[in-house]
Amino acid sequence: MRRGVRVVALAATLAFVALAGWRIVGQLQAERLANADPERALQAHPGDPDALWALAEQQLAQGERAAAAATARTLLAREPLQGRAFRLLAQIEEHTGHDPQARRLYAIAAQRAPRDSEAISGLVRLALRSEDFPEALRWIDFYLRTSPDRAAANARLLPQLAPLARDGRFASALVATLRQNPPWREQMLRVLWTSRAAADRVYGQLDEEHALSPEEFAGWIDALIGQGDWDEAHTRWVARTPGAESHRLRVYNGDFRREPSGAGFDWRLRVAGVASVDFAAAGAGTGGRVMHLRFFDQPVRGAVLEHPLRLPPGAYAVRLRLRARGLHSAGGLQWQLVCPSRLGAIATGEPLVGSFDWIEPSLTVQVPQADCPGQWLRLNTLSHGGKGLRMAGELWIDAVRIEPATMAPPTRPAPNPVQSPVQTP
Numbered sequence: 001m002r003r004g005v006r007v008v009a010l011a012a013t014l015a016f017v018a019l020a021g022w023r024i025v026g027q028l029q030a031e032r033l034a035n036a037d038p039e040r041a042l043q044a045h046p047g048d049p050d051a052l053w054a055l056a057e058q059q060l061a062q063g064e065r066a067a068a069a070a071t072a073r074t075l076l077a078r079e080p081l082q083g084r085a086f087r088l089l090a091q092i093e094e095h096t097g098h099d100p101q102a103r104r105l106y107a108i109a110a111q112r113a114p115r116d117s118e119a120i121s122g123l124v125r126l127a128l129r130s131e132d133f134p135e136a137l138r139w140i141d142f143y144l145r146t147s148p149d150r151a152a153a154n155a156r157l158l159p160q161l162a163p164l165a166r167d168g169r170f171a172s173a174l175v176a177t178l179r180q181n182p183p184w185r186e187q188m189l190r191v192l193w194t195s196r197a198a199a200d201r202v203y204g205q206l207d208e209e210h211a212l213s214p215e216e217f218a219g220w221i222d223a224l225i226g227q228g229d230w231d232e233a234h235t236r237w238v239a240r241t242p243g244a245e246s247h248r249l250r251v252y253n254g255d256f257r258r259e260p261s262g263a264g265f266d267w268r269l270r271v272a273g274v275a276s277v278d279f280a281a282a283g284a285g286t287g288g289r290v291m292h293l294r295f296f297d298q299p300v301r302g303a304v305l306e307h308p309l310r311l312p313p314g315a316y317a318v319r320l321r322l323r324a325r326g327l328h329s330a331g332g333l334q335w336q337l338v339c340p341s342r343l344g345a346i347a348t349g350e351p352l353v354g355s356f357d358w359i360e361p362s363l364t365v366q367v368p369q370a371d372c373p374g375q376w377l378r379l380n381t382l383s384h385g386g387k388g389l390r391m392a393g394e395l396w397i398d399a400v401r402i403e404p405a406t407m408a409p410p411t412r413p414a415p416n417p418v419q420s421p422v423q424t425p
Contacts, residue, residue: 049079057088065092083113090122099126110139114146128164133173141177144184154184158191165198175205189216193223207236218263225308228340230374234310237264251307251377254400255288265308274298274391282398291397295327301388304333305379309402311367317405318347318363318377320397325355327393331382337365339372346372351382352395364405 052075059068069092072085079085090105103126109119120143127136140157147153165171178185192199203220206212212220217240224233238244241264244252252265256279260267269277274296279289293304318337327333335349347365367375377400381389 049075049082052078053082053084060088060092065095068092081112083109083111083116083119086112087116087119087122090119094122094126099129102126110142114142115148117143117147131169133170134176137173137177141180141182141184145182150183154187158184158188159194161188162192162195162198165192165202166195168201171198171201171205175202175209175211178202178206179209179211189219193227196227199223207240214263218261221264225340225374228373230310234265234374241265250402251309251400254402255282256291256397256399257288265310268306270303270306271295271300274300275304288399293395293397295391295393295395297390297392299388300329300381300391303376303378303380305397307377307400309337309375309377311375311402313367313369313372315364315366315405317403318365319360319401319403320349320362321358321360321399322352323356323358323396323398324352325394327353327355327391327395329353329381329391330389333391333395334380334382335361335363336378336380337363338376338378339368340374340376341371343368343371346375355393358398 052071055071057068059065059071069089072088075082075085086105087109090102090109093099093102093105103123106119106122106126109116110123113119120139123139124136124143127133127139140161144150144153144157161174165174174188178188189203192202199220203212207217207220221233221237224230224236241252244265253260253267256267258266260269262268271277271293275298276294276296278292280292282288282290291305318335320335332351332353334351336345337347338345346367347363349361349363379397381391
């Protein structure tokens, strides 16, 4: 009896295995045929979702919209959560001009399949078409936050937004979105500079709403300087910097009483890692400080210290107060006043090397009428190599001032006397 039970159980097990194996074979065959021949795949495995989807796409590509819609509905009847089927129905509605219905279906598709970029693209496209810019940016933000490869999505999409921000209404909607600090804010603010009009609108509105961080504001000023708009950069910076207006013809923070910000029209230190910087009180009652630079015998290249200026055309004297101890390199340091144009350096000081007590050198300069909308006061290394030159020693810098000056006219040698051929008696 027990043997008979075992035989029956074994037969049932074999039958189940055979049935399951047949179903697996049919499913694998359907999967192979789903894209290549969806109709044959459906014959092998009726109702296969991948085959239904491939058939719907094939029908839509062939212009059979009604058949594609019917196949998509069959797919939804079998699997109601199929977001891509809703997206296909939305595409059909959009192609036939039924935008409200298409938008509703695209939204369902995006909810069912959040990573379906075509569904989100459809929502953005319809929102832009109807000039519903907040809605378009809502879906753009959703896509950029949920994309599996955010870096690639940002690189692909953000450059397309910059030209749109030339429109004031889109710029306002973009500002409202950026105020929420999305993860793509920093990159968007950089990309905006591909369109100056767009950057002006967005940065200007963010600034008016006090919604720019100090770092973003500094980047804005630097971008304006980089594009040669020194007037706009200086005006914006003065409006945000207490006491800056009184320094228009002077070096702002020239006495180092404030910690150099490294931004705007303030001192910028370029010696990180190759020198230390500290400050000590200047003379009694001055309220200023002395900057102390200590170089560690490391290669230094380019500017050690620089300060942008906005001097109108005219004659000026840059007055310095310096002290050094053991300042040594193959070339030394040199103060320069530079125009950011083909003019280059318009004033150059003597090289600073060795040890010396307090000295007060000056640079006399004539800012030209053209090609010099702004200037850079720089303490440069006298190095022309790519790796720089090793610099060791110490340098102290006291107050740096700029004063109007009178340029002496160039002297010309006296002409050689010429004897007259007519002799006077």
